[in-house]
Amino acid sequence: MESKFEVSKLNLHYGQFHALKDVSLSILPHEVTALIGPSGCGKSTFLKTLNRMNDLEEGVVIDGDVLLDGKDVYKEMDAISLRQRVGMVFQQPNPFPKSIYENVAYGPKLQGIRSKVKLDEIVENALRGAAIWDEVKDRLKKSALGLSGGQQQRLCIARALAAGPDVLLMDEPTSALDPISTSKIEELCTELKKDYTIVMVTHNMQQAARISDRTAFFLLGEVIEYSDTDQMFSMPKDKRTEDYITGRFG
Amino acid sequence: MKEKSLFWKEHFWHGLISCCGLFVIVLTLAIGAFLVYKGSGTFTTYGHSIFEFLFSSDWSPVDSSKGGGSVGAAIFIVGSVSTCGLALLIATPFSLAAAIFMSEISPKLGTRFFRPAVELFVGIPSVIYGWVGLTTLVPAIRDLFDLNVGYSVLAAGIVLAIMIFPTITSVVTDAIKSVPNDYRKAAYGLGATRWQVIYQIVMPAAKPGVFTGIIMGLARAFGEALAVAMVIGRMRAFPTSILSPTTNLTAAIASDMGGSMDGGEYNTALWTMALLLFLISLLFIFIIHRIVGKGGVEKNESK
Numbered sequence A: 001m002e003s004k005f006e007v008s009k010l011n012l013h014y015g016q017f018h019a020l021k022d023v024s025l026s027i028l029p030h031e032v033t034a035l036i037g038p039s040g041c042g043k044s045t046f047l048k049t050l051n052r053m054n055d056l057e058e059g060v061v062i063d064g065d066v067l068l069d070g071k072d073v074y075k076e077m078d079a080i081s082l083r084q085r086v087g088m089v090f091q092q093p094n095p096f097p098k099s100i101y102e103n104v105a106y107g108p109k110l111q112g113i114r115s116k117v118k119l120d121e122i123v124e125n126a127l128r129g130a131a132i133w134d135e136v137k138d139r140l141k142k143s144a145l146g147l148s149g150g151q152q153q154r155l156c157i158a159r160a161l162a163a164g165p166d167v168l169l170m171d172e173p174t175s176a177l178d179p180i181s182t183s184k185i186e187e188l189c190t191e192l193k194k195d196y197t198i199v200m201v202t203h204n205m206q207q208a209a210r211i212s213d214r215t216a217f218f219l220l221g222e223v224i225e226y227s228d229t230d231q232m233f234s235m236p237k238d239k240r241t242e243d244y245i246t247g248r249f250g
Numbered sequence B: 001m002k003e004k005s006l007f008w009k010e011h012f013w014h015g016l017i018s019c020c021g022l023f024v025i026v027l028t029l030a031i032g033a034f035l036v037y038k039g040s041g042t043f044t045t046y047g048h049s050i051f052e053f054l055f056s057s058d059w060s061p062v063d064s065s066k067g068g069g070s071v072g073a074a075i076f077i078v079g080s081v082s083t084c085g086l087a088l089l090i091a092t093p094f095s096l097a098a099a100i101f102m103s104e105i106s107p108k109l110g111t112r113f114f115r116p117a118v119e120l121f122v123g124i125p126s127v128i129y130g131w132v133g134l135t136t137l138v139p140a141i142r143d144l145f146d147l148n149v150g151y152s153v154l155a156a157g158i159v160l161a162i163m164i165f166p167t168i169t170s171v172v173t174d175a176i177k178s179v180p181n182d183y184r185k186a187a188y189g190l191g192a193t194r195w196q197v198i199y200q201i202v203m204p205a206a207k208p209g210v211f212t213g214i215i216m217g218l219a220r221a222f223g224e225a226l227a228v229a230m231v232i233g234r235m236r237a238f239p240t241s242i243l244s245p246t247t248n249l250t251a252a253i254a255s256d257m258g259g260s261m262d263g264g265e266y267n268t269a270l271w272t273m274a275l276l277l278f279l280i281s282l283l284f285i286f287i288i289h290r291i292v293g294k295g296g297v298e299k300n301e302s303k
């Protein structure tokens, strides 16, 4: 299978600090790839290299290759069109202080879509895709800030979907949510991977085991182990991976 | 024993602070009451109508308690409104641009040089602005537009604009800075450019603060007397264009109050102008509270 993202020999420095060390990973399409590892090991940093959100920070030096469908995202693509193809969902639900409709329509509008009919259609499909349509269809014009945390997070997923990406990056999308909202989002991920490629950072081992197809274990900026999730959780190859997933350190 | 003394201390400070707070409230109310008492004479003692005061341009109050003159303050009011309006029109775009620059484009340069410089401007006494306006701006306007005199609404508007620029800029900068970074990240993540993030996300979210800044600037412009009096020309006629001289409320109060007979019609009419200014600033404060209060409600809703 052709990989979606092909990352090889990726090194990233924040000033003097070497945050990613020779990271090489293939992320396969229509899979959920989980990134796990102790706090500060570089999971978010790695995730942000995939849609160039690191560009916004100062003093970041990146070298190595990140290929999306064979094209180098740093050399052959511009950050704007890359981010339209690679959507992002953050740890804290962060809807704009606008109406639910305006939140979801923002991405398509950036891409120049003005037709009301077209926008309505995109918004509805995105909200359905994020399994929140039934809860908000009667209050599309109401402020998104009036939704619960779990609803806000699904709205953020809808907002990302509406921009028409083929990859979704999620950085601990459920860590600020209650168990019921969490399981809704987990189900959603399983549903979404039919159409999208998902890369998710999580601190929750059960979550990684439940929903991901493949897991990468990061430690101090390095990928220690990257394999099939079932295999990693049943018989990890590396002692450090085993210690981490069994909770012996972290 | 020890507990008792703590108890007393607590009460003492509580009482003292309450007294200070109460004193400020009483003082404000007293000033308001005093202005109403002094200023209402125009309508009660001298029997003029509010309509005459606000809309007539016939200004010839008698400087004695006989009364019988006319108290149309429309010229002064128009002078104040037009100079302040012009000042706002000039200052707002610059302030917004400066605030955006300081908070979004170059925060480093902003916090290191720009911000301190802007804050320095707030502290400059208004006589200096007036003086600079009088010696450079007024002649410049005269020469540029080939006029007999350079005293004008334009000169007053520019001087006021320079004076309120720092006020608006500081408030708007703070408002922009308080927009959560999460909004910016979300927008960038969807493929927005920096300008799209600023215009479509940051500025709308900072709107209450932007309005507050503008109103605070307006309030400052309305209350400013000295600098305006120095460059407006102090001519009692409606301005026919922004290049013609006129006068305004504060200039009239400042220059004529001392020379008029206490309690006379003239003096009372000036008090009425002061009362009007007081009411206008109350209105501005009320508007600010409404705006800020509304912003607060929106934030609460997020929970």
Ligand SMILES: Nc1ncnc2c1ncn2[C@@H]1O[C@H](COP(=O)(O)OP(=O)(O)OP(=O)(O)O)[C@@H](O)[C@H]1O
Pocket: A014, A017, A019, A037, A038, A039, A040, A041, A042, A043, A044, A045, A046, A057
């Ligand atoms: N903008 C930055 N400037 C300098 N150092 C940074 C920056 N962002 C992250 N780092 C450092 O890089 C390392 C990796 O950070 P990163 O946020 O990727 O960790 P993480 O694995 O996502 O951790 P967590 O699980 O706590 O979210 C950390 O040591 C962090 O301090």
Ligand SMILES: [Mg+2]
Pocket: A043, A044, A045, A171, A201
């Ligand atoms: Mg992280």
